[in-house]
Each structure stands twice: as structure tokens, then as C-alpha cells.
Amino acid sequence: MKEKPWKPWLLLSPSLTAVFLLLVVPVCFVVVYSFWLRAPSGQDIPAFQFGNYAKFFADFFYPSILLGTLRVALETVIICLIMDISRPIILPH
Numbered sequence: 726m727k728e729k730p731w732k733p734w735l736l737l738s739p740s741l742t743a744v745f746l747l748l749v750v751p752v753c754f755v756v757v758y759s760f761w762l763r764a765p766s767g768q769d770i771p772a773f774q775f776g777n778y779a780k781f782f783a784d785f786f787y788p789s790i791l792l793g794t795l796r797v798a799l800e801t802v803i804i805c806l807i808m809d810i811s812r813p814i815i816l817p818h
Contacts, residue, residue, distance in 0.1 A: 757778055763771040781787045 760773050762772045762774055
């Protein structure tokens with residue numbers, strides 16, 4: 726009997742839908758909103774502008790927080806790689 730090529734996608738569809746709705750859509754909203762203008766009244770105005778990014782990089786506080794976050798992420802990746810690579814060396818078959 727020939728296997729149906731769509732069957733794996735059918736089984737993956739609930740988890741792919743959840744990932745799309747809970748991860749991809751919010752990230753897209755954040756990217757779109759980052760270019761909008763915030764009025765003094767607190768209202769968001771849909772205008773394509775780079776003022777938010779200029780304010781982000783002009784202040785010393787935000788880039789230092791971003792660099793700290795990236796440093797912690799890099800350290801975590803390095804620790805995980807060391808643990809993963811050393812496991813077969815320490816525990817051979």
C-alpha cells in the first residue's frame with residue numbers, strides 16, 4: 726500500500742498551528758508596532774518611521790541591556806555545547 730505524502734503534515738498540523746499562532750504572529754505584531762509612532766496621548770499612529778530605533782540606540786541603557794542578554798544567551802549555548810560534546814567522551818558505550 727502506498728503511503729500518503731500528506732499524512733505527516735496532517736499529524737503535524739496542530740503543533741504547527743500552535744507555533745504559528747503563539748510565536749510567529751506575536752513576533753510579527755512586535756515588528757510592525759516597532760515602526761509605529763506613539764503620540765503623547767498614548768495612541769499608536771500607524772506611520773512608518775525609525776524614531777523608536779533611533780531612541781533605542783541613542784540611549785546607553787537599552788543597548789547595554791541587549792548586549793547583556795546576548796552575552797547570557799551565548800554563554801548558555803557554549804555551556805550546552807560543552808555538555809553535549811563531552812557526554813560521549815565521558816560515557817562511552
